Amino acid sequence: MGNTNFDNFAFAMLTVFQCIQWRMDRCFIWMNDAMGFELPWVYFVSLVIFGSFFVLNLVLGVLSGEFSKEREKAKARGDFQKLREKQQLEEDLKGYLDWITQAEDIDPENDEDGDEEGKRNKTTSTRFGKTASMPTSETESVNTENAGAEGENAGCCGSMCQSISKSKFSRRWRRWNRFNRRRCRAAVKSVSFYWLVIILVFLNTLTISSEHYNQPNWLTQIQDIANKVLLACFTCEMLVKMYSLGLQAYFVSLFNRFDCFVVCGGITETILVELEIMSPLGISVFRCVRLLRIFKVTRHWASLSNLVASLLNSMKSIASLLLLLFLFIIIFSLLGMQLFGGKFNFDETQTKRSTFDNFPQSLLTVFQILTGEDWNAVMYDGIMAYGGPSSSGMIVCVYFIILFICGNYILLNVFLAIAVDNLADAESLNTAQKEAAEEKEKKKSARKESLENKDGDKGENDRKKAIEAKVSVDEEAEEEKEHPEPDEEDEDEPEVPAGPRPRRMSELNMKEKITPIPEGSAFFIFSNTNPIRVGCHKLINHHIFTNLILVFIMLSSASLAAEDPIRSHSFRNIILGYFDYAFTGIFTVEIFLKMMTYGAFLHKGSFCRNYFNLLDLLVVGVSLVSFGIQSSAISVVKILRVLRVLRPLRAINRAKGLKHVVQCVFVAIRTIGNIMIVTTLLQFMFACIGVQLFKGKFYRCSDEAKQTPEECKGKYIVYKDGDVNSPSIRERHWHNSDFNFDNVLSAMMALFTVSTFEGWPALLYKAIDSNGENVGPIYNNRVEISIFFIIYIIIIAFFMMNIFVGFVIVTFQEQGEKEYKNCELDKNQRQCVEYALKARPLRRYIPKNPYQYKFWYVVNSTGFEYIMFVLIMLNTLCLAMQHYGQSKIFNDVMDVMNMVFTAVFTVEMVLKLIAFKPKHYFTDAWNTFDALIVVGSVVDIAITEVNPPEIDPTGPPTSSEDSARISITFFRLFRVMRLVKLLSRGEGIRTLLWTFIKSFQALPYVALLIAMLFFIYAVIGMQVFGKIAMRDGTQINRNNNFQTFPQAVLLLFRCATGEAWQDIMLACLPGKRCDPESDYNPGEENTCGSNFAIVYFITFYMLCAFLIINLFVAVIMDNFDYLTRDWSILGPHHLDEFKRIWSEYDPEAK
Incomplete structure (x- = not known):
């Protein structure tokens, strides 16, 4: 692939860095074409999951925590400054008061008048000040009655009224004016x-x-x-x-x-x-x-109003960030101009658009790299400008990597950090506002009642205090009723030590209550004491029955995935069809038994009163109806057959943890509704502006020399790769861009792809080249129009989409907290208590035998650890030095080095076995890992020595591991993992590893939900787009298609990472060629594909990119909060540290 390969360590690092950045187009080609490895996709998929979803989100966690910490510090500094100023003001005021007091002794007569006038002036100025300094997003939320009344005198008519004499006419006019106003x-x-x-x-x-x-x-x-x-x-x-x-x-x-x-x-x-x-x-x-x-x-709309206010507050924080971002872009643009100005013209057959030839173009290119779209293509151009990958030109990739890391990771992640911080504040503000509003209502009603009986200012103030006291007392009493204190509950059982333990709801509900048979008869025949109904109740609530149904759900789901989408009448599909009959029969019987037990739908607690039961009924009903209408030509049946993919969702009702996660997702979707409305409105507004600017201007001729539809007729000659000896004749045709602004819906579609950063530079340059309606493009015709796209990306992609992600994170954190709503301890205290309860003593083995103790002392010494650390580093360096095309001498040296290191690590293992004895040695997971690596390396050397690889003297020199498809040398690579063990002695890395492990523990049900989503979309994709022919040069090809379930899942994984999802969507639209083996009617060769592709890909992308993948972010940020908070607060990681150090002083854990 030229610039991207795994031929040596440096190239491999660059390639892995690109894969982590979701440049999946190349990664997926390598994945499918890689030679010498079985299942290479495991490597690439795990790389993206660990690299992108976890490790890169740790960066976000750190940034978010640091940002909120700095903000708190700045707020504390500001509060302190205000306090200092207030103290200073009080000191000054005291001096003035002393001086005034002396004056009062001299002139006591004017005291009262002056005081009253001062008070009056003070009141007036305060009132005016309050009114003027109250900017609000709602139209009439200011107290306009007072302001308007004052405005009558001091505003528009005041001066005029004063100038007119107090005649009868002027009084009448004023009265009429006041009345009208x-x-x-x-x-x-x-x-x-x-x-x-x-x-x-x-x-x-x-x-x-x-x-x-x-x-x-x-x-x-x-x-x-x-x-x-x-x-x-x-x-x-x-x-x-x-x-x-x-x-x-x-x-x-x-x-x-x-x-x-x-x-x-x-x-x-x-x-x-x-x-x-x-x-x-x-x-x-x-x-x-x-x-x-x-x-x-x-x-x-109160909640939407609060959201808009929160967005405006975020704007203040983001304004300074935008300035920093702008300075950053300018600096890198000027540097790019110095390095690459005029040097991207190495290929005369292509005109490069992303260049550094002038300042505006340089700004656009740097901005493009910041968004992460095709940044690797610009980097390749930069490398080629300096002589290509085989020369010293590779050094210029440092510029692009630094730009990408500083801009994309740090600056753009600060957008999200600000969003999460402000939204968390807004959520607490919403809660406070609700409480304040309720209290206000109570006060208002109480005041109305009291005003009927009494009057007077003093009395009113007293009543206010009494009401406030009463309200607070009432609220406290209500809280006590709702949540009695644990002390009162546990008074009778003081001997139970687990009293203060915060119990999760999942723990409290561990012994699940069986829903009793509801009152009322089933099918108007069977009463709730009927023996048949009681028997059905026992049967459906038996754990064997529940587990069997779960197994059948899984098997029926597997049968859907196994179907052949191309040949619908194949033997495999016929057999699976019979299985389908069986599964549908089983599920129908299950539903009948449940309806027999709980009743159908008329009474409370009946089967159809539960949403999850209705989902079951829909899935089974769809299968039954599709059997009833057998003719596959009917489009309704095709839709019904597609709806069968909802079967896995039936598992939600039976797996409680999964049900909890799904409920959280629904709560998040409901909460996100407001931000969806705001984002859609802004998107709609930009789409309308786009229509005004670009409608009908994206048309062009396939022959770039022609500018109008009239000229664009006939044929033209194309020279392949600029070679005049290989001409080809093509037909001219006038065509529109796939994404355009011809109407509002097309514009919204185009802008949505821009907001996902996919393919937006191509659309930008089409807009820059746009000339007139139905007229061909002119190169760089309107560079200034790029401002439209930049503003759109900053407002929608940087700001609104991050607010969207922030909402998901905040909502999930709140849902997690709801689980502990009856607990008085905060989250950190709960974690500490849970850790203390689950902690097990850490025993350290110290041998009694003096000879054995000497070995134990050596292997536990710091010096021995450092020696092993250096050896592992040297071994890692040797592994990194290997490269493609290395000489025979280099191969032999590497083999000798490998033997030396294997011998050293074998000696280390033997020493540790002597020191700890096998029983204690293998209790440590790291030691087991070390032993596995050593045994693997020894076996590898033995096999290599017995069967030396044959080296062809005429071909390129090969390394020793090329002979086997999956060589056991793979074990050597795991030695690098031992670095993690040694590095984990540092406190910072240990905390990172802690977060990593805690995040993994929190994800099983989230991962199950993601798997379910992928399964459903993969099966739908197979049913709807499976017949599209695979053609090289298009997005549906041998590496990327819906013809088998694994390929469909990999294609969706690529879409989930955002890589070229819009091109795959276009390749699935109607009018595509059908696979030759599919069963289509004569004349229907080009009828594959569907308009459903638009809904399918947009919903999948939105669910994945905005909701599901952000669960990873939410979990990591949730587990990361203790890393960046005040370290003086006791946390579970401190207890872990304490346990480790305690074991040094109490090795036998007595």
């Missing part, structure tokens, strides 16, 4: 006015979204008229609000300021277009910005 204010604040504005916004949205390429003239005219009418309506709304609220109160609201800006922009645009100063496209983007008005709906 109150009426207008009441109207503006009414719900009907709010909904009227929402309807206008909706109509405005509809008008803008109806624009598309090649639209008829009458639609354009309607859009223009509607635009002017709606602009007039929004202008009237703005003027009425200004009049009723007063200018001061109007501009307090953030939305009102935004409204004013949009309306003024719209008026300016209309005037400029009407006077023909500017073309309608010029500022038509302003029309799209009006769509942001739809956020007005947040006024009556």
Whole structure:
């Protein structure tokens, strides 16, 4: 592959680094084409799972923790500074008060008047200050009554009224003005006015979204008229609000300021277009910005309102990060220009787009590398510019790796760290707001009752205090009723030592209660005491019956995966069809027994009142209906057969841990609803702007020399690889881009792929080259248009998508905490107690025999450990020195070195066996691991010496392990793992390993859910896209297809990592050639593929990229919180350290 291979250690490191970054297109080709290994996919898939999902997310965990810690420090510094200033102010005030007191002795008469006036001024200024400094995202959430009333005097009409004499006319006019303003204010604040504005916004949205390429003239005219009418309506709304609220109160609201800006922009645009100063496209983007008005709906949607407020708070933190990001991009752009400016022209047959030839282009290329899309292709170009991989040009890859690590890992992960931190704050804010609102309501109702009986300021204050006290007492009493203190519960049983142990809900419910037979008759015949019904109840709740059904679910799922998607009438499918009948019969009997036990659906506790039971019924019903309609030509039957893949979901109802994870996912989806709405609205707005900018402009001719559809006819000559001796004649055709902005739906699809970072540079350069509607491209025609894509990526991909991920993380952490809702200990205390309860004493073997003790003393000494550490490092270095095409002498030296190291490690094993005796030696897992490696290495040397490899003198020199397909030399590589054992003596690495292991322990059910998702989508893919022909040069090829279950799973794994998923989706759309062996009718050769591909791939990508893979992040960040918090707080890792050190002083654990 030229630049990417495993020929030596440096190249292998670079290749692995790319695979970890999900550059899976190349990895999957290597995976399938790798020679000399069976099952190479195991290597690549495990590399991505461990490297990408775990190790890289540890970086995120560290960053997130460090960010929140620094933020807390900054907040503490700010609070301290404020306290210092307050103390200083009090000291100054004390000096002034002393001075005033002396003055009071001289002039006691004016004291009262002056004091009252000061108070009055202070009150007024405070009131005005509060009103002015209250920016809000909701339109009328400010106290506009007071502000408006003050605005009447101090605002727009105050000065005029003072200048007019107090005549009868002016009084009447003022009264009429005041009356009208109150009426207008009441109207503006009414719900009907709010909904009227929402309807206008909706109509405005509809008008803008109806624009598309090649639209008829009458639609354009309607859009223009509607635009002017709606602009007039929004202008009237703005003027009425200004009049009723007063200018001061109007501009307090953030939305009102935004409204004013949009309306003024719209008026300016209309005037400029009407006077023909500017073309309608010029500022038509302003029309799209009006769509942001739809956020007005947040006024009556509290949770969405809080989310918008949280996003605006995040913006403040992110503004400084964006500045840092911009400086970072500028620095690397200038450096890139110095290194690679004008050097990417080594291949004259291709025009490189991602170059460093000028400053704007350099900025774009650095930004592309930051997003991670095709960064390796740019790196290869950089290496080739300096002479290729065989020269010293390889050194330039350092520039790209540093840029990628600093930008992508650190700076872009800080976006997510900020998002998680702000969302966690927002969640606690939401809870606090709810509590405050409830308390306010209680106070309000209590105040109303008390005001009926009494009056007076003093009395009111006393009542407020009494009510507050009463409310707090009532709440405490309620809490005590709900959650009685553990002390009271455990008073009768003081001898039980496990009293304070925090018990998980899963532990509490370990002995699961069997649901009793509900009241009411089953099928109107069998009463709840009927012996048949009681027998059915016993049968379905028997553990053997439950386990048998689980086995049948697994077998039926396996039969679905084993089906042949190409030849539907093959022998295999016929046999599996009979099995299908059997499984469906078993599941039908099970459902009948359950309905017999619990009843069908009329009474409480019946079978159909449970959602999971309904899922069972749907799956079995679908199978029965598909048997009833046998003709496979009917499309309904095909859909029903696809729905059979829901069978594995029946296992959820039977595996409690899995059920808990699924419920968590549903809670997360429900919580994520708001962020989905906000993201979709922003995406929709950008799509509308994209339609305005690019509709009909992505058309081009296959012959780049032709610019219009009229010119693009006939044939043209293409020279393969620029060789004039190998010409080929091709037909010209006028075609559109696969992703375009011709209408809003196409634009949203194109922008969604951009937000996933897949293939966005290609779309960007098409936009830059775009010329006019239905006209071919011009190279670098509009470079400035790239700002649209950069803003979109920053707002949607960097910010909103990270908020989305943050929501998943915060939601899952909250769900985890809910499990301990009745526990008074915090999470860290619970972990400490659980660790202490589960901890086992650590025994250290010390031999009594003096000779044996000498050996024990040597192998346990620090010097011996350091010697072994150096030897392992040297062994690792020898393994890393091996390379492709090494000489025979080098081979012989390596073999000798291998023997030496194997002998040394054998001596170490023997010494340890003498020191510890076999019984104690093998109790340590690391020693067993060492012994396995040594035995493997000895066997390897023995086999190599008995059967020396044959070396062909004419061919390239080969290394000793090339002779066997999977050589036992693989064991040598595991010696490197011993470095982990030695490095784990450092506290930092030990904590990392602790996190790694804890994260693994938390993932079995999450992994099961991921496996289930992959299974369902793989089987659907086989059923729907399995017949598409495999052709090299397309995305559906021998390495990438849906024709077998393992291939379908690997293809989905590639999509889950995000690699070229949109190209695979395009390759599965209708009109694709069918596989020659599939059973299609004559004339239907090109009818394979389906529009369902769009729904299939987008839903799969969203579920994987935004929800499932983020479970890894959530688990790791959850287990990582103790790594970055205050180390003075006792944690389970401290107890682990204590246990280890205690064993040194108490070796026999007495």
